[in-house]
Amino acid sequence: MQQAEGIARTKTRSVYKGRAKVLTDEQLAQAQEWVDAGIPKAEVARRLGIGRTTLYSYLKQEK
Numbered sequence: 001m002q003q004a005e006g007i008a009r010t011k012t013r014s015v016y017k018g019r020a021k022v023l024t025d026e027q028l029a030q031a032q033e034w035v036d037a038g039i040p041k042a043e044v045a046r047r048l049g050i051g052r053t054t055l056y057s058y059l060k061q062e063k
Helices: 002-012 025-036 041-048 052-062
Strands: none
Touching: 025 041, 025 052, 041 052
C-alpha cells in the first residue's frame, strides 16, 4: 500500500512519469516497416535490441 500511496502523491504533484519508453517513435516506425515487409518479429526485436514481448506490446499499442 505504501508504494501505491507514494505514487498517488507524486502524481498529484505531476512528478511521476512512469517507466521510460524503450523505443522512440522513429524506431517504432522502422519496426512496423520491417514487420510489414515480412521480417519475422523475433528478428526485428533482435535488430532493435529488445525482447519479443516488448515488441509485441509496442505493435499492439500502435494499432
